[in-house]
Amino acid sequence: MANWETVEVTTDVLICGGGMAACGAAVEAAYWAKKNGLKVALADKAVPTRSGAVAMGLSAINEYIGYGKGDNTLEDYVRYVRQDLMGVCREDLVFNIARHVDSSVHLFEKWGLPIWKDADGNYVHEGRWQVMINGESYKVVISEAAINAMQDAGGEIYERVFIVAPLMSGGRCVGAIGFSTREPKIYVFKAKAVVATMGGAVHVFRPRSTGEGLGRSWYPPFNSGSSAFFTMRAGAEMTCQEVRFIPVRFKDAYGPVGAWFLLFKSRAVSAEGGDYMVEHKAELQNWAPYGLAKPIPANLRNYLGMLDTDAGLGPLYMETDEAIQKLADQYKDDPKAFKKKMKELESEAWEDFLDMTISQAILWAAQNIAPEEKHSEIAACEPYFIGSHSGASGAWVCTPPDMADKVPAHYKWEYNGKVYGNMTTVPGLFAAGDASGASSHKFSSGSNAEGRWAGKQAVRFAVNNPDIPAPEGVDELKARLMRPLELFEQFSGYSYDSNINPNYIKPFQFMFRLQKIMDEYAGGVSSAFKTSKALLERGLELLAFLKEDSEKLAAEDAYELERCWENIHRMWQAEAHVRTILFREETRWPGYYFRSDTPKMDDANWLTFANIKWDPKTGEWATFKREIVKLVN
Numbered sequence: 001m002a003n004w005e006t007v008e009v010t011t012d013v014l015i016c017g018g019g020m021a022a023c024g025a026a027v028e029a030a031y032w033a034k035k036n037g038l039k040v041a042l043a044d045k046a047v048p049t050r051s052g053a054v055a056m057g058l059s060a061i062n063e064y065i066g067y068g069k070g071d072n073t074l075e076d077y078v079r080y081v082r083q084d085l086m087g088v089c090r091e092d093l094v095f096n097i098a099r100h101v102d103s104s105v106h107l108f109e110k111w112g113l114p115i116w117k118d119a120d121g122n123y124v125h126e127g128r129w130q131v132m133i134n135g136e137s138y139k140v141v142i143s144e145a146a147i148n149a150m151q152d153a154g155g156e157i158y159e160r161v162f163i164v165a166p167l168m169s170g171g172r173c174v175g176a177i178g179f180s181t182r183e184p185k186i187y188v189f190k191a192k193a194v195v196a197t198m199g200g201a202v203h204v205f206r207p208r209s210t211g212e213g214l215g216r217s218w219y220p221p222f223n224s225g226s227s228a229f230f231t232m233r234a235g236a237e238m239t240c241q242e243v244r245f246i247p248v249r250f251k252d253a254y255g256p257v258g259a260w261f262l263l264f265k266s267r268a269v270s271a272e273g274g275d276y277m278v279e280h281k282a283e284l285q286n287w288a289p290y291g292l293a294k295p296i297p298a299n300l301r302n303y304l305g306m307l308d309t310d311a312g313l314g315p316l317y318m319e320t321d322e323a324i325q326k327l328a329d330q331y332k333d334d335p336k337a338f339k340k341k342m343k344e345l346e347s348e349a350w351e352d353f354l355d356m357t358i359s360q361a362i363l364w365a366a367q368n369i370a371p372e373e374k375h376s377e378i379a380a381c382e383p384y385f386i387g388s389h390s391g392a393s394g395a396w397v398c399t400p401p402d403m404a405d406k407v408p409a410h411y412k413w414e415y416n417g418k419v420y421g422n423m424t425t426v427p428g429l430f431a432a433g434d435a436s437g438a439s440s441h442k443f444s445s446g447s448n449a450e451g452r453w454a455g456k457q458a459v460r461f462a463v464n465n466p467d468i469p470a471p472e473g474v475d476e477l478k479a480r481l482m483r484p485l486e487l488f489e490q491f492s493g494y495s496y497d498s499n500i501n502p503n504y505i506k507p508f509q510f511m512f513r514l515q516k517i518m519d520e521y522a523g524g525v526s527s528a529f530k531t532s533k534a535l536l537e538r539g540l541e542l543l544a545f546l547k548e549d550s551e552k553l554a555a556e557d558a559y560e561l562e563r564c565w566e567n568i569h570r571m572w573q574a575e576a577h578v579r580t581i582l583f584r585e586e587t588r589w590p591g592y593y594f595r596s597d598t599p600k601m602d603d604a605n606w607l608t609f610a611n612i613k614w615d616p617k618t619g620e621w622a623t624f625k626r627e628i629v630k631l632v633n
């Protein structure tokens with residue numbers, strides 16, 4: 001630690017992360033901070049122009065209401081999200097995001113994002129809520145606006161600074177501690193309000209791609225559970241930690257299937273050619289009312305495919321050739337129109353991959369697959385934590401102040417007599433995007449809108465609470481942060497191979513151990529997404545040993561120090577997940593996980609939020625129910 005400089009930054013609002021939600025928070029916080037003579041700082045472990053899930057490029061904006069034109073109502077969106085989450089959602093939060101999301105999309109367009117338009121100038125829709133974009137520069141466009149807003153307001157952006165943990169004072173969050181991933185510097189940020197927007201988590205479970213394919217996953221590998229760790233360690237109440245997301249994607253390259261299902265109307269079938277959505281339709285009765293309403297929830301669609309896989313009818317295929325042929329058939333009597341249509345379809349299909357998953361195109365080329373001629377394998381991916389997409393894990397946050405009189409008491413709380421929207425149960429700590437829970441299907445646009453909202457609320461908090469109490473235990477945290485480097489320095493001479501040493505564990509080995517536990521005990525790929533009370537309890541025992549050994553993580557350099565902390569963050573996400581699945585004694589999202597010992601949905605006892613809280617004073621976990629209140633008919 002002797003060689004590492006400590007940089008102290010005092011600001012009014014600190015935004016942790018640089019993704020879609022953080023960029024929204026930066027735009028709005030900078031605006032309101034400037035008006036109030038306050039300062040905003042943002043710290044991203046990467047660089048905002050290319051960081052977070054959207055950095056890989058997307059081909060559609062998945063939440064657009066079309067409210068202004070009367071295409072849909074805000075209530076329609078709430079109903080859609082509630083249905084997809086099998087009834088478990090905070091309707092106030094979804095409503096709040098929906099009422100702001102269209103303005104985020106309009107801003108994106110104003111900032112230069114190309115959104116597809118039809119001949120009448122209307123957005124081209126992929127589905128009811130999705131609008132098509134040329135998305136290869138999506139993140140660059142959105143982050144540029146955030147950077148400009150920050151510069152205009154005299155804000156500061158810290159790139160390549162990995163946030164490790166919150167700074168606390170008397171139960172209030174007053175900043176964060178982190179380190180540079182490029183220089184020997186520890187960062188101590190002191191702030192009146194902190195916004196956690198560090199995305200979700202991947203590589204908590206063993207991925208399908210291991211060995212030579214390691215690093216490939218649907219969810220980009222940049223996010224490692226930092227939002228969950230940060231909010232949990234601050235003592236925030238968490239929600240929906242059991243609601244992980246498993247997408248079904250083209251196998252191994254994880255190429256997107258949305259355009260194939262929605263735009264090209266493609267079918268997914270078993271190896272025997274049966275359409276599992278048709279053949280297992282009766283199964284949906286068992287998951288009523290959600291199984292019988294439209295759209296069928298994503299987890300149930302997964303589940304019907306899994307039934308075929310379990311019955312030995314795999315692999316599953318996307319009938320790309322059939323879909324393209326069907327579309328082209330409409331033009332079969334007009335060769336010129338046929339040629340034009342085929343060209344159009346081909347460019348749409350390729351655009352989709354080149355925007356988002358270039359590796360899918362490479363894999364197809366490697367396997368001699370021309371999608372218009374041959375079908376392609378699809379598979380359920382390993383589980384991810386992404387509360388902004390179709391999972392729902394995140395912090396339990398406060399309702400918007402203007403909705404406070406419409407929601408039950410447990411959806412709102414005050415600090416010094418005021419309600420702050422999107423504040424966690426920890427004063428001064430706000431969460432948005434993947435970091436806030438029970439409000440999924442915000443996707444890129446909704447995460448940005450929610451970030452804008454949280455940024456504005458954080459400035460309000462900073463205006464009303466102008467003090468920054470001294471953070472507790474900073475020196476201890478600094479020592480803890482650096483321990484992996486010191487451990488390596490102390491013991492690396494003990495063995496010839498610095499990766500193998502009885503005195504410490506390297507971050508890669510640690511990650512593999514975590515992934516093995518989660519895969520085998522918490523319903524990962526190799527357990528066919530199934531688990532049980534006994535398995536979860538055994539998993540918790542093994543996680544406890546892992547936690548002990550996390551004290552022995554060693555890092556050779558700053559790069560490995562980052563990997564060490566990423567894995568500690570993942571481990572906490574894992575524990576909260578296992579504890580909450582164990583607590584919820586039913587199966588509600590069978591295509592995401594299946595509790596074989598409680599295989600049915602039990603609305604009478606479990607149509608409720610399962611929340612969890614780690615107590616910073618005692619180090620104890622508590623799991624408890626929170627009532628779901630229906631606000632929209």
Ligand SMILES: Cc1cc2nc3c(=O)[nH]c(=O)nc-3n(C[C@H](O)[C@H](O)[C@H](O)COP(=O)(O)OP(=O)(O)OC[C@H]3O[C@@H](n4cnc5c(N)ncnc54)[C@H](O)[C@@H]3O)c2cc1C
Binds near residue numbers: 019226435
């Ligand atoms: C594969 C994939 C495809 C998707 N497709 C679509 C789509 O087609 N349309 C759509 O609208 N949405 C899509 N989404 C959803 C969308 O990407 C997310 O909803 C959105 O990015 C969430 O925003 P966020 O800010 O919470 O997280 P992110 O945008 O992922 O940002 C997280 C940020 O936190 C930073 N960070 C992480 N850890 C730390 C740390 N310890 N310290 C400092 N910084 C940290 C990261 O560098 C990053 O800047 C997709 C998501 C994925 C994963």
